[in-house]
Amino acid sequence: xxxxxxxxxxxxxxxxxxxxxxxxxxxxxxxxxxxxxxxxxxxxxxxxxxxxxxxxxxxxxxxxxxxxxxxxxxxxxxxxxxxxxxxxxxxxxxxxxxxxxxxxxxxxxxxxxxxxxxxxxxxxxxxxxxxxxxxxxxxxxxxxxxxxxxxxxxxxxxxxxxxxxxxxxxxxxxxxxxxxxxxxxxxxxxxxxxxxxxxxxxxxxxxxxxxxxxxxxxxxxxxxxxxxxxxxxxxxxxxxxxxxxxxxxxxxxxxxxxxxxxxxxxxxxxxxxxxxxxxxxxxxxxxxxxxxxxxxxxxxxxxxxxxxxxxxxxxxxxxxxxxxxxxx
Numbered sequence: 001x002x003x004x005x006x007x008x009x010x011x012x013x014x015x016x017x018x019x020x021x022x023x024x025x026x027x028x029x030x031x032x033x034x035x036x037x038x039x040x041x042x043x044x045x046x047x048x049x050x051x052x053x054x055x056x057x058x059x060x061x062x063x064x065x066x067x068x069x070x071x072x073x074x075x076x077x078x079x080x081x082x083x084x085x086x087x088x089x090x091x092x093x094x095x096x097x098x099x100x101x102x103x104x105x106x107x108x109x110x111x112x113x114x115x116x117x118x119x120x121x122x123x124x125x126x127x128x129x130x131x132x133x134x135x136x137x138x139x140x141x142x143x144x145x146x147x148x149x150x151x152x153x154x155x156x157x158x159x160x161x162x163x164x165x166x167x168x169x170x171x172x173x174x175x176x177x178x179x180x181x182x183x184x185x186x187x188x189x190x191x192x193x194x195x196x197x198x199x200x201x202x203x204x205x206x207x208x209x210x211x212x213x214x215x216x217x218x219x220x221x222x223x224x225x226x227x228x229x230x231x232x233x234x235x236x237x238x239x240x241x242x243x244x245x246x247x248x249x250x251x252x253x254x255x256x257x258x259x260x261x262x263x264x265x266x267x268x269x270x271x272x273x274x275x276x277x278x279x280x281x282x283x284x285x286x287x288x289x290x291x292x293x294x295x296x297x298x299x300x301x302x303x304x305x306x307x308x309x310x311x312x313x314x315x316x317x318x319x320x321x322x323x324x325x326x327x328x
Contacts, residue, residue: 049120049315052176054308055222057295059215060176067181067212089139093149097127111164112148112171115227118312119168121175124148126167128155134241138170138182146174156246162237165224172223178216184209207282214287221296226308231300235293242289258297261290 100108108126116123124138124146131151140146148170155163173182224234232254239257240249268277281288287295299305 050118050226050308050311051120054311055172055219055226055304056176057215057218057222060212060219063212063215067208070208090144093127093129093139093147097129097149100126100128107160108163111160112167115164115168115171118227119171119175119223121171124171124174126150128152136166136170138173138178140174140182157240157244157249158237161228161230161233162240165228165234165237168227169220169224171227172220173216175223176216176219178220181209181212181216210283210285213285214281217286218292218295221292222299222305225296225300225305226312229309231297234296238289238293238296257290258293261294261297264288264290265294 098104100112102109105128108128112126113123125148127147127149129149129151132153134151134154134157136148136150136154138146138148148167150163150166154166158166172178221234221238224237225231228234235254235257236252239252239254242257244252267273281291286292
């Protein structure tokens with residue numbers, strides 16, 4: 001039996017007109033595999049896929065180390081993330097939501113799979129839940145498949161591309177192993193105060209977890225940008241979460257929102273402004289939308305982002321990557 005081998009990078013020779021037609025047909029049929037083959041030969045490191053540290057925010061790295069250094073935190077986590085707490089959260093979300101699949105809301109399933117493939121991570125379950133508050137969150141229960149929950153009001157507010165940015169953001173949490181900490185934070189803030197002996201501990205840990213979570217959100221905004229490849233899409237999501245509604249969505253201006261972010265930075269640059277900003281954000285689980293918009297806008301123009309983009313191109317994960325290689 002003949003040994004298996006990779007497909008040739010070019011079709012067999014033919015006459016001039018037929019050859020051009022054959023090359024075009026062959027390219028369209030096999031372009032992704034050709035790109036992957038070229039990329040793997042040119043850059044074996046890129047062939048391993050996108051890594052979390054390719055886009056992790058420096059504050060995320062710093063605060064993750066600080067969180068892990070808190071004495072006894074793992075023991076507290078095990079106590080709070082017990083079987084009963086886990087089961088309550090799982091049943092609460094699964095029992096009152098719609099599970100997305102190839103046969104149920106298939107368009108949402110497709111954009112989730114696309115985002116997971118680009119970020120080189122397994123796609124979790126996705127649930128759509130009826131709720132008037134626009135939101136999405138990820139739960140990772142130890143020993144169980146993680147899942148993402150998206151509220152119906154958020155689906156109604158966003159375009160298809162913006163919704164994929166949200167899913168990519170949530171996938172970023174899983175890619176960077178944020179999931180368990182996110183679940184810990186949810187249980188801590190929702191129910192730990194009622195657990196005997198945990199009231200004072202919860203108050204201390206809440207501040208530490210919120211500081212970490214604000215940094216983790218910046219990382220996941222980067223994951224969203226890597227998937228949608230357009231900073232204005234990510235910023236548009238943040239703008240709509242800050243002050244959007246379906247009837248106003250088509251009137252919102254991303255450039256004006258970025259200018260608003262710059263004016264916020266200017267106003268907060270004075271000593272008094274710095275103090276007020278810190279007091280304003282200290283008890284928030286997420287950074288202010290204008291701060292997130294400014295962060296992702298700056299990263300989209302950085303050398304670090306261009307390096308990760310080039311890695312995506314070398315991996316052949318997107319149509320535009322195929323086109324870039326063909327042009328070069």
